[in-house]
Amino acid sequence: xxxxxxxxxxxxxxxxxxxxxxxxxxxxxxxxxxxxxxxxxxxxxxxxxxxxxxxxxxxxxxxxxxxxxxxxxxxxxxxxxxxxxxxxxxxxxxxxxxxxxxxxxxxxxxxxxxxxxxxxxxxxxxxxxxxxxxxxxxxxxxx
Numbered sequence: 001x002x003x004x005x006x007x008x009x010x011x012x013x014x015x016x017x018x019x020x021x022x023x024x025x026x027x028x029x030x031x032x033x034x035x036x037x038x039x040x041x042x043x044x045x046x047x048x049x050x051x052x053x054x055x056x057x058x059x060x061x062x063x064x065x066x067x068x069x070x071x072x073x074x075x076x077x078x079x080x081x082x083x084x085x086x087x088x089x090x091x092x093x094x095x096x097x098x099x100x101x102x103x104x105x106x107x108x109x110x111x112x113x114x115x116x117x118x119x120x121x122x123x124x125x126x127x128x129x130x131x132x133x134x135x136x137x138x139x140x141x142x143x
Contacts, residue, residue: 039084044069044077046114049103052087053111056102086110 039045047066051057057065063074078101081087086107092098103111121128 036084039080040086040110042077044073045081048074048077048081048101049086049107049111049114050118052101052103052107056090056100058098058100062101081107 048062051062051065063069078087082089085104088102088104090100
């Protein structure tokens with residue numbers, strides 16, 4: 001590595017990335033990458049995508065499975081995921097209407113990525129708990 005070159009991806013001063021800067025989404029509110037990441041990384045979307053792996057669920061089943069989600073938030077989340085092409089909504093013409101949700105093929109590819117994130121979290125949860133505890137101890141001592 002050249003002298004004066006930072007390994008940090010956030011230190012880009014003096015570096016010309018042109019249009020290929022992979023970190024441009026971090027500061028541009030109108031960037032589609034940032035908007036998509038905001039959508040798929042929120043807690044309700046992650047849970048919905050995880051629950052829909054290889055199965056169809058009705059709204060009430062999803063709501064029962066997701067602790068703490070309100071009816072409104074689940075509705076908003078499902079509509080957004082449907083709009084983004086990640087979830088398919090099927091209305092069955094019966095009385096009363098039966099509505100089911102399932103992952104689209106695109107949503108299935110995202111689920112694989114989420115599974116990797118969950119696997120990483122499970123593997124490192126003790127380290128994270130220890131880091132949190134150490135931080136809390138330092139913060140309490142500083143007061």
